[in-house]
Amino acid sequence: MAKPKKLAGKDHDPVDDRPFIEANADAKKRYGRFNLAVIGNTGVGKSSLVNAVFGREHAKVGKGLPVTKGVNYYHDDFLGVWDFEGFEIGSTDAPSESLRVNLQTIAERPADEQIAVVWYCVLHNADRLTEPDVAMIRALDAAGLPVILVLTKTDWTKNRVTGTYRAPADTELFREWLEHPVDGDGEPVHLPLRHVCVTSASGRNGKETGHGLGDLVDATIAVAPESARNAFRIAQKLNLEWKRQMAHRVVVGASVSSGAAAAIPIPVADATTLAPIQMAMMGRIAHIYGLELKDMISAATLAQLAAHIAGKALARSFVKFIPVVGSAVNGTVASALTAATGEGWMRLCERVHTGDLDASSIAETLDQFSPTVRSVVKNIFLQKASRT
Ligand SMILES: Nc1nc2c(ncn2[C@@H]2O[C@H](COP(=O)(O)OP(=O)(O)OP(=O)(O)O)[C@@H](O)[C@H]2O)c(=O)[nH]1
Ligand SMILES: [Mg+2]
Structure with a gap:
């Protein structure tokens, strides 16, 4: 697997949203x-x-x-x-x-x-x-x-x-x-x-x-x-379960890639290594839920999304809560973080798809769908359980 492109080093630099857009376009071609x-x-x-x-x-x-x-x-x-x-x-x-x-x-x-x-x-x-x-x-x-x-x-x-x-x-x-x-x-x-x-x-x-x-x-x-x-x-819009299954496969793939990318633990300060993987995952899932980017997600929202969900601040907060991790994000945490991110994004996309959430208010509701420490920890346990 190609090593993900290294992203901007400074804390306030935005995460690159191109992987989202590229993966979304690629999903359109693929499906x-x-x-x-x-x-x-x-x-x-x-x-x-x-x-x-x-x-x-x-x-x-x-x-x-x-x-x-x-x-x-x-x-x-x-x-x-x-x-x-x-x-x-x-x-x-x-x-x-x-x-x-x-x-x-x-x-x-x-x-x-x-x-x-x-x-x-x-x-x-x-x-x-x-x-x-x-x-x-x-x-x-x-x-x-x-x-x-x-x-x-x-x-x-x-x-x-x-x-x-x-x-x-x-x-x-x-x-x-x-x-x-x-x-x-x-x-x-x-x-x-x-x-x-x-x-x-x-x-x-x-x-x-x-x-x-x-x-x-x-x-x-x-x-x-x-x-x-x-x-x-x-x-089609009547069978949501089909979409969930397709999206779930994308999440699993991205989660595995994240684990591999962090096989050598990534310093927390560099946790944006995972961002391109997560952004690409989200771009594909958006397509599966039929979200038309050009109409629904503005460039500004995307940038915000990236910062919110895939930002390094998030990884830092995990380090505070999960002491065993130390100062680096290891493979297990990286893949759990990506899985939790994907699950949150799936829920968001599903709500926009069903009309429960207005696309124009995605930016304001991101917090609700960002991965929580709890959901990451749950994923760490799930992964451990699936290995034993
Ligand atoms: N009661 C009832 N009315 C329906 C149903 N499906 C469509 N209609 C009504 O029937 C009319 C025609 O429906 P359309 O879906 O436009 O029919 P169409 O076959 O596309 O018609 P054209 O495009 O003119 O060929 C509309 O007034 C609909 O509201 C249904 O399942 N039950
Ligand atoms: Mg007609």
Whole structure:
């Protein structure tokens, strides 16, 4: 491992924030963008579904880049949405034919725009799929795309006794048909769906949370190509546990690196040796939680962050509290310090991600998330325990 760049020697010099920015940019490249195609008639709830799962105002009506007729592409660093307008009933073109042409156009676009998964959206109370629906699903499958059929705007009813929600009986029948489709003569119909999900993006009044979205997220990751899965874990907002697991791996890696960097104990006065490792760890974790740096974290906040979390003052305070350490930070303390820093940063990122904490107030709340002596000591014990 390359020895971390030595940072400014004087106490008041700021810690370099470049490792944060570089690691953040590197995470963006490494994890890439998740591209979803949503197809379905106007008003079936495509945009609402995308917003419920990804939590951004991506798919607002009529505000994308019209890539080809009837298809808009919306994207940020984490997520790309190919928004297909529904076909017009009675139009002369066969919808599956125009879909094929559109898919061809998309296939010629850059690699980071390629569709990973398709949500084919149909109203839950549509009593059947139309011929054009079936033809389009086959065309998508023929193009090698995994298709999830999403029944939308389901009116769930709550069982007063059990508290569980149920879709209407007709919707369940429709789902069963979709899973084992047969024609009027009872002959099987070829319908290449990878999964059927029954969903609603919001409650009846448009305010409550949706239903069936966890199932949709699980189905999506299951059918996504392996290379797109981490990008999906990052882009979606419903399963926080996936993010925690990814971020935790980053913390463990940085913690090990810190231990190695301090294999020969670092004099406390030089404890900023650990800063680049910690800053890089935080940059990657910020990406995993979907924090867009340019919008959310100003350069001034970053500098403050660096000073706060990775500064040598912190290491000094540990020396006061942990007498065994003496005047140097050894490998065990260094790795515990980094682990505690990472855990605090994960909590902060998670709160910004869920909207509990406003990004503009990160600077004022840093103290709450900085590692405490207690959390470092806990990590020292955990590490000792894991070695024995
Ligand atoms: N009750 C209920 N209404 C919903 C649900 N999902 C969407 N809607 C409403 O249905 C309307 C259309 O939703 P959109 O998400 O804009 O539908 P769309 O498929 O993106 O429509 P276009 O972009 O015009 O093709 C909006 O008024 C939504 O609030 C749902 O699950 N339940
Ligand atoms: Mg829409």
